[in-house]
Amino acid sequence: MAATSSVEETLTAAIAQLESEATLKKSIREAAEPVEDIVRQATAELNRLHSSAASQHEAIATKALETIAGAHSHWVNIAALIPKGEFYRYQFAVAPMFRSLVTSIALARFVLRDELVPKFTAATLMGLQGETVGELEVTSDDYLQGVIGMVNELPRLSVNSVTAQNFALPSRIAAFVNDIFASYSMLNLRNDQLRRKFDSLKYDLKRCEDVVYDLTLRGLAPAPSA
Known part of the structure; x- marks a missing residue:
């Protein structure tokens, strides 16, 4: 009887x-919803680069960065929910947003500062x-994947810039x-x-170089700087 009680208590504790x-x-996912809205808004704003x-x-790039900066208070709310020392257990909830935001920030900074x-x-x-965001951090993996995401956008921007006479x-x-x-x-x-994501870079590079090659053949590429 004692053994049965012990098993029941053990399983009850695990289930609890x-x-x-x-x-x-669930609480973390709900707290992250406003950040997901910011991610979508920044992406939509930067998408205007292709038609402007x-x-x-x-x-456009400046406006996107201003939008992204509004995420701070929401990170504070998320950080308050994560138990101290357990960020990596709940990283799954924020990592996709980190990567998307790195992509948007990297694209905006390239446009603004090259x-x-x-x-x-x-x-x-x-x-x-600041201390209010607790242990939340952009890992190297999030950053590197986010940068690749930015590069994936650049061949399209290259093609559309030609259409815009740039x-x-x-x-x-x-x-x-x-x-x-x-x-x-x-x-x-x-x-x-x-x-696997890195493998996509070689194709992005080729597409970008093809645009420059075509412009060169047509005499439209700027002369290389000395």
């Missing part, structure tokens, strides 16, 4: 813990600063993507998902 974790996961004149690109945004800067721009941007894009591809090529990627 499982239900508690399920409730917490070059003169509007700076304003540079690859560092991981720390990306985290700061998405509102992950013949200088494709060369900038091709050089930028080439630098990123070369850097990723030197990494020993043990993460299967990251390695």
Whole structure:
């Protein structure tokens, strides 16, 4: 009888813990919904780059970064739900948003500054600063996947810039993507998902170079700087 009682207590405790974790996961998902809205809004704003004149690109990129900065208070709410020392148990709930935001931030910063945004800067721009965000952090995996997501957008921007008579941007894009591809090529990627995403970079680079090649044949590519 004692053994039966012990088994029942053990299973009851395990079930109670499982239900508690399920409730917490649901709460975290609900707290993350406003950030998901921000992700969609920033993506939609940056999508306007593909159909806008070059003169509007700076304003579009700036507006997207301002939208993303509004996520800070929501990160605070999410961080308050995650038990201390257990961020990696609940990382699944925020990692997709981190990656999407890195993609948007990296694209905006390329448009504004012609540079690859560092991981720390990306985290700061998405509102992950200060003690109030607890242990939330953009991991290297999130950052690297987010950067690849940004590169995946650039061939389309290159093609559409030609349509908008912006013949200088494709060369900038091709050089930028080439630098990123070369850097990723030197990494020993043990993460299967990251390695598969890296494989897409060679195709993105080729598409970008094809645009520049076509412009060169037509005499529309800008002369290389000395």
